[in-house]
Amino acid sequence: MPHPTISVCEGYFPEEPVAPVVVTSSPGPKLKKAADALNKVFDSRAAYFVADYAKSQGNYIVDVDGNSYLDVYAQIASIPLGYNNPKLVEVAKSDKMTSAIINRPALGNFPGADTEEIIAELLKVAPKGQDKVWSGLSGADANELAFKAAFMWYQSKKRGYSSGFSTEETESVMKNQAPGSPELAIMSFERAFHGRLFASASTTCSKPIHKLDLPSFNWPKAEFPSYKYPLEANVAANQEEDRRCLAIVENLLKTWAVPIAAVLIEPIQSEGGDNHASNEFFQGLRDVTLKYGSLLIVDEVQTGVGATGTFWAHEHFNMSPPPDMVTFSKKFQSAGYYFHDPEIIPNQPYRQFNTWCGDPARMILAGAIGKEVVDKDLAKQAARVGNYLYPKLEALAGKYPAYMADLRGKNRATFIAWSFKDASLRNKFLADMKTVGINVGGCAEDSVRLRPTLVFEEKHADILVAGIEKILSSY
Amino acid sequence: MPHPTISVCEGYFPEEPVAPVVVTSSPGPKLKKAADALNKVFDSRAAYFVADYAKSQGNYIVDVDGNSYLDVYAQIASIPLGYNNPKLVEVAKSDKMTSAIINRPALGNFPGADTEEIIAELLKVAPKGQDKVWSGLSGADANELAFKAAFMWYQSKKRGYSSGFSTEETESVMKNQAPGSPELAIMSFERAFHGRLFASASTTCSKPIHKLDLPSFNWPKAEFPSYKYPLEANVAANQEEDRRCLAIVENLLKTWAVPIAAVLIEPIQSEGGDNHASNEFFQGLRDVTLKYGSLLIVDEVQTGVGATGTFWAHEHFNMSPPPDMVTFSKKFQSAGYYFHDPEIIPNQPYRQFNTWCGDPARMILAGAIGKEVVDKDLAKQAARVGNYLYPKLEALAGKYPAYMADLRGKNRATFIAWSFKDASLRNKFLADMKTVGINVGGCAEDSVRLRPTLVFEEKHADILVAGIEKILSSY
Structure with a gap:
């Protein structure tokens, strides 16, 4: 399937990175320092990432060390339209939102x-x-x-x-x-x-x-x-x-x-x-x-x-x-x-x-998100990208059956997962994916779940598939 | 005690109304219509007020009929610094807030x-x-x-x-x-x-x-x-x-x-x-x-x-x-x-x-609220205003003992309450206070609680006391 000629994501994020950039191991020195400082006032023992949200764009999340990762976890499945989406910036800056924030x-x-x-x-x-x-x-x-x-x-x-x-x-x-x-x-x-x-x-x-x-x-x-x-x-x-x-x-x-x-x-x-x-x-x-x-x-x-x-x-x-x-x-x-x-x-x-x-502030944002998903047909786009991605993962699963069991999520867009033999292998995979610039999350004890944003497109899927193959081929 | 010469409230709200304006009975026709329309999609049976938050200022809440009430209930004790506080507008419009809203x-x-x-x-x-x-x-x-x-x-x-x-x-x-x-x-x-x-x-x-x-x-x-x-x-x-x-x-x-x-x-x-x-x-x-x-x-x-x-x-x-x-x-x-x-x-x-x-968006706002309360010494101001208000209420309680029992909250700033004989009298009082342009709330079955903002000052207390006396003297 050819990539579409008009990309919703490029429309939103003309300056989205074209590839991940990895400059330190993960966690890097600044990340460790920031998480330790935070831990003195707030329980941040689970903070394996400290983000620079101002620099994050679209499908890429940037950490305080300057690493830029393709994010297929998206704040535990909760960022809908990519980081710093300009349509949502508009909504956040509107007088309606200001009033909802300060006159709760x-x-x-x-x-x-x-x-x-x-x-x-x-x-x-x-x-x-x-x-x-x-x-x-x-x-x-x-x-x-x-x-x-x-x-x-x-x-x-x-x-x-x-x-x-x-x-x-x-x-x-x-x-x-x-x-x-x-x-x-x-x-x-x-x-x-x-x-x-x-x-x-x-x-x-x-x-x-x-x-x-x-x-x-x-x-x-x-x-x-x-x-x-x-x-x-x-x-x-x-x-x-x-x-x-x-x-x-x-x-x-x-x-x-x-x-x-x-x-x-x-x-x-x-x-x-x-x-x-x-x-x-x-x-x-x-x-x-x-x-x-x-x-x-x-x-x-x-x-x-x-x-x-x-x-x-x-x-x-x-x-x-x-x-x-x-x-x-x-x-x-x-x-x-x-x-x-x-x-x-x-x-x-x-x-x-x-x-x-x-919270009307959050409800205003939800309304704007819903409207974008409908106007840009992003559920259908997620289905299209999932149909592009799934067979590629199926091929990888055929090639690396020891590390990709029970591939699931066919016809469920990019809501895809597979299992490892055990938790330690799965956890190693999640950590190793950082070395190829990809932030991915797990579910249950032994599974990997893909939860990209709705502006995840075929070009991002290509990077994800190449990253998975690079790691699995090294095992 | 003389009114202070420098008013924090006037600094925030140079255009705050000087007195309530009552143009319709409560609920007015536009309020009723708005609440009924809302009730078709959201359970709004408890919505006895529909506010025009854009027009509300400081201690005054405006409804959709154009009534402007002195608000001593403040969203069930939760508006800290008055409606449309300019310091909080700044925070809400900041890039930091925008990022917290859209990159949750x-x-x-x-x-x-x-x-x-x-x-x-x-x-x-x-x-x-x-x-x-x-x-x-x-x-x-x-x-x-x-x-x-x-x-x-x-x-x-x-x-x-x-x-x-x-x-x-x-x-x-x-x-x-x-x-x-x-x-x-x-x-x-x-x-x-x-x-x-x-x-x-x-x-x-x-x-x-x-x-x-x-x-x-x-x-x-x-x-x-x-x-x-x-x-x-x-x-x-x-x-x-x-x-x-x-x-x-x-x-x-x-x-x-x-x-x-x-x-x-x-x-x-x-x-x-x-x-x-x-x-x-x-x-x-x-x-x-x-x-x-x-x-x-x-x-x-x-x-x-x-x-x-x-x-x-x-x-x-x-x-x-x-x-x-x-x-x-x-x-x-x-x-x-x-x-x-x-x-x-x-x-x-x-x-x-x-x-x-x-929610970091709400945490940023909390930090700004805390800073204003400290910088402007608003807890102390609330104590001062409470010490101004309490004896006036005590005097009213002496004059109208049938409607103001168990006055409480001395030395607790404006966190003041008193009791009526029963729920129906108390509820009548709350409704009647609207006719003199004051929005006030109850607690328990038979009590009235004052919960103004922290920018409630002596001049507002005067309006409140006059309003209470006007209603009680009519009973």
């Missing part, structure tokens, strides 16, 4: 004259079937706000949407006791990641380090399908795996000791290893949640906003009816959930409420 | 070259005894991050700070079971407000509406002192109340079924009714937490950043040693917690961690 409203009580316009912009890219939004501050927050909505919805189905609360409820809740504070659950899946606050951590199940020592809610985990790769050669086994996992979901919905108000799932389990499931699995999940009266919440925190070739990843599944709530954050630089059913709005005001109810 | 970092892995400087600015106003900070996104988030730190601290005291985790711990935590996910508690107080996510809501105990239908952790609540007013006339009874409440705290620490990793308290219970407690009570609490090996977390989300006449409200108490963690948000327009003990940093990286680890 208590949005539930004191929205601004422009709040409806800001929300309307977010709704232009709402998932199919969704026409309302509630706003939050991070992916974990978005999920917990959705849990709150689900629990209120569940109880209001029981007592009647327009019914008030009983004295028993209003008194017991002040003691954190039932019936005012009922025992209810959210079901999630093994290997899922949904955040690290207490309720979201109770649904997270990818690594012990995320939640050791935290008290948690005893909520059920079903099994997410574990497919055999390549998919084409394992159709029957993977269909059987779908059936097995759906049976576990149904059994938990039927037998769990407390009611399950909602089932929460990622379209692709990302932090947990880029685990995919079929359209049939997701339709089965939609069917079984309807059968048992639970809401279906799709967590698009990592997969949303064009990354998989559609604006929302779950669009690939064509679920009917659509999911009840869709949570977002990361590439949208904002957070919250979309929904449609008016009964997902709590039956009284001040229930889904807090001082800020989100 | 995953701060734990990829801090920027300027991150240390941003953090250092926050530390310049750190509470006495604190020299480190961890950042979050809202008051609820700040508190839950502090809980996480407290639970990790507690368990690491048990197993040894440098010890790793047992296989039993890493396996059981993935099932949300002990010992990896232990049963531990945070103690809070009746009438407390600490946020509305699941763990923070489990410590919140001010109104049922905040948490009905949410599953919760079964965590203990002690009693916060209920003083008799005026304080001067009830010294012995209030000392006895301190002793009674401290005995309850100690008894819970001794007898609660699971270990209490931390005790969480507001310096003044704000949402719960502006309930104050003495220096002796706070020192007693500090002593008893040390005796039983629990951390003391002071929630300064509403009280912090100059509002009570000192930068942090708990400075009034002179607790020795200082509290272990101090959480902040609201007027700081950012969120997180301060601490000192190095063992409050979890024993391994990636434990207190998430994608964004706060």
